[in-house]
Amino acid sequence: MTASVLSSSFALLDERIQRFIWAEGWESLRDAQEAAIPLILPAERDVIVAAATAAGKTEAAFLPALTYLLQAEEHRLIVYISPLKALINDQFGRLEQLCEQLEIPVWPWHGDISSSSKTRFLTKHQGVLLITPESLEALLCNRGTAVSAVFGQTAFFVVDELHAFIGSERGKQLQSLMHRIEIAINRRVPRIGLSATLGDMRLAADFLRPGFGERVVLVESKSSSAELKILVKGYEEPSVLEDEGEDIEPTTPGLIAAHLFKVLRGSNNLVFPNLRREVERYTHLLNEMCLQQRVPNEFWPHHGSLSKEIRAETEAALKQKEQPASAICTNTLELGIDIGAVKSVVQIGSPPQVASLRQRLGRSGRRKGEPAILRGYCIESALDPRSSLSSALRLDTVQMTAMISLLLQGWYEPPLSKGMHLSTLVQQVLSVIAQYGGATIGQLYSTLCAQDTPFQGLSKEEFAQLVRHLGSKELLIQDSTSLLLHGRLGEKIVNHYSFYAAFATDEEFRIVSLGQTLGTLPVSQILTPGQRILFAGKTWLIEDVDEPQKTIFVVHAHGGVPPSFSGGGGRIHTRVRQEMRRLLELSELPPFLDEIVDEIAKRFLAEGRKYYADRELSAEYVIDQGREIMLLTWLGDSANEAIAALLARRGFIANPAGPGVEVRKGEHTVGKVLEALRDAAVDKPPPLDMLLKDAKNLQREKWDWALPNDLLHKTYASHYLNIEEALEWAKSVVGR
Template sequence: MLVKGYEEPLVLPEEPKIAGEDAGDARPEPKEPTTPGQIAAHMFSRLRGSNNLVFPNSRREVERYTHLLNRLCEQQKVPNEFWPHHGSLSKEIRAETEAALKQKEYPATAICTNTLELGIDIGAVKSVAQVGAAPSVASLRQRLGRSGRRKGEPATLWGYCVEDELGGAQSLEADLRLGTVHMAAMVSLLAESWFEPPRAQGRHYSTLIQQLLSAIAQTGGATIAHLYALLCAPDAPFAGISKAEFAGLVRHLGTRELLMQDSSGVLLHGRLGEKFVNHYTFYAAFASDEEYRVIAGGRTLGTIPVDQMLTIGQRILFAGKTWLVQDVDEPQKTIFVTRAGGGVPPLFSGGAGRCHTVVRQRMRKLLESNEMPGFLDRQAKVFLSQAQANYASRGLAGSSVVDEGREVRLLTWLGDAAHEALACILLRRGFKATPAGPGVAVIKGQNTTENVLDAVQDAAMDETPPLDVLLADVKNLQREKWDWALPDNLLRHAYASVHLDIDEALGWARAFAASMP
């Protein structure tokens, strides 16, 4: 198990924007980073000749590393051993990769998303490479578990983390080397056999819709009373869902043409319900991960994985630039943006998955200590040492507030579920707030830092706001396969039950308020 660090050279700022220039106008493409080529060269030297899995954190990066590794094979005049695998590729291309991994005559390595994390038989794998932090410790554990299955062969993990060279107007993310610290925290927790517990109390309405349609397909039709007893009785899988909620869901599914009721009161499949149930994709209960297109001025900039909430006015980092979210089209999986002004780049840039509080607390522990894990290589240790020094020089051990001019960072070191909840609470109070790495970023606008802190104190003393109010201005709540078919109130409850931790957010706000003079 080894985590290697790579430093991306500092790039000079782009030319100032010309007055009157349209934010969507074509601009020079950002300079191609140098570190992916270095990482690919190391992979080529270590992985070639055996079967392996390589996990970058997006489909775009899968394509990048596949291209770089294929080019190295061409340059070295050796047979290609590196194959792509992600959800946007055709079934035929994915099948080629799976076949290459399963055959025993020639070595093969798949560069993949979580499509090869579990569930597909690909034979024995010697090692796993992870570029950037994995989506979760549980995911990293699952991926590593696919290697070392031969007798006498250990499970092997190659980790790669990239940090920008320090210099110029430095962001909090760069100063604290958060990518390296995040990966170090995850690997250390993995070594201790810890992984994220499931959210057992989630309101999984999407799966309930799947089971409703399945039960009707099995019986040829059923009454609402029979279906409620089957699925929502006290000892049933969806116990806790009231009769009123269930009846409201059934009525809404009727408006979506998933269900219909005959003259005797028996529920049957509607026009769309019949179509979905008779298609092979119905048997998968979970949706594949989707990436959102990013569009500026009618021009598609690319795609970005999104696993956190989005709000209008939010700033995101994409292709090395900062963008302002103007609108989100959920059915078309599209984010419309314009170029944002200067200032500190936001920490949100898609990918990486959702971070648990235990992981963030371990990150904080690493930053507040002189600990230097043995699985880090020389450069990764330099990154961690820099992070520890910058954490101390910024005085972050004794402060949760970072004033960055246009924004205030509230550093909670909690998980994303608490950060999303805290951001929603501040949105309700008129602030533009978004989860941002180890905390929440709040745009000041016409306010001051004191106004932001006053809002946190007020939230700490108030009652917990209702979900319809808390999530009123939040986009992209549809995460599961059948979320599109839910009424708005049930969609909000489903999302909040799995993705928000309101109690943890308010607990931090109350502790913060109590510490204020």
């Protein structure tokens, strides 16, 4: 007799599901399943289930939800929404066997599914529908009159990888789609959120049910996680002065690749170098080593720019058990695609966020009795008289160490749930009009922007301004009865398949100097002419920014300290920067860190601490770097960007740079910079149109081009500027 028989939650499940569990040889239900089953089964409340990867979250949702379907007096529907087609395919494979025994149909629905299968679902609309937000969007747009019939018997929305939606355009789109379906069927549908990584469960609850987050029931797994083994290795790049002429190919990637080849061969692993170009570099180096050693290739690439066929080859290599395989990847393999057991996770350079590192580590240590293993590689430049502040403080090593420290403390970034995503509002306005064949401005506002709706917080006046602006862009027109319809451009856009995605494909800015393209660079902060950037190992001065063409025009900037900004990377939270500062101020490493850092990485930390102490940076916040002044804030990127914007409003060229803000001197003195900070501290916060007047690169989301300037400023600030934290820091400076 299994332990499951003695479980009160197990006894609530349908007898056929109990038999399936017995046949599968389960010893017991997981703690999250025990807690979730009685909450979900009545289909009366919203629930979030948060647990580690492979801790049974999917079963925690589907076992009670399928029991509900079996006990219902009429045919009902479960709508499972996933961020990835590959995850839908995985879940179909997991559910098909069980649901076949239960005689419950399972319907995968995405771009690769045949139209005949979709037609059969639309005829029956019962069982389990596995769908992406984009396909759900297409359903509402193209079958608007049938929405109430198709979804009328929906018993649950199940949202997988909830953390992947929070704070994104797709997340706001998903909120809107679920809300619109509930309007069409005139009732609330219980929502179940599944996630492995949530920094603040209550913020996640507010996301799952806007306006009623306090009613969402939270289930957090308390089961102990696998043992965690960590090793951080340091590598030092030889010093190459910028003006010495020819570029020198760094040797460090080759050394790291050689170490990876030695320690990873013979097992399955995931290697995260963060950038796509680095994925290609390390895959090439490791493939060449396999050829040289005349051994079968074990290293495969995986990133968003590769074709789905190449990505599928990598996923298949990881799943099969005959030959070991390691994927060199970006965050495309962070989410819960079934890739089998992974022995270790490799992080080259600091991860984008602590939450990201936690999610990646969830892939390792999934076999019973095996530890989760993290291998971290830090790369620093050898010190010379022209070393930047970032190099002198060894900030890459300090940041990775700080993130691991926070991970071990159990902290990770809370969800970014307060972004307005007015870009997605533009899409949803066009989509609602497609669904109903037209809509009044009042209907659109009450559906999308009123109290407890996905875009609440936008006033009626602002919404009317948006609608007028969409009319000027030929996205909307109004007929003689005041009904809003698609305009010339709007109709063309909505009728193209690309409309259904709320997000734009990742684009990088081209870097052009004297007519020659130097390469491309991902950019995640404000750009302004006069700002300096680091690219291809050299410092460049921005002359102009062509936003529509995604092009930055630069000239070579001779001399000066290299800037910290080099594009790309995740946005760093203030808590991470504060932990970095704490590590620099300690006299010795905490024991748990001392055991995981190798001698070179320890030397980097010691060098960073010595520089920090010698320069008395614990008390100093203004560093004169010659042509630039560094304001050392130790704040997160959103606060630093707000400080830069406050200074730019007062005529300075300023940009966020790692743990602070770099300010070009020009004709300004340190005193004038401090005076500007004092003014900012005592003045009222400036209007956003004034604060962001000359800022470039504000159009980050797909439909930002269709927003009037003041709403573009408002949506940008909601995502990227922490003005309150910036002003608090400025006031603290005045206090000193």
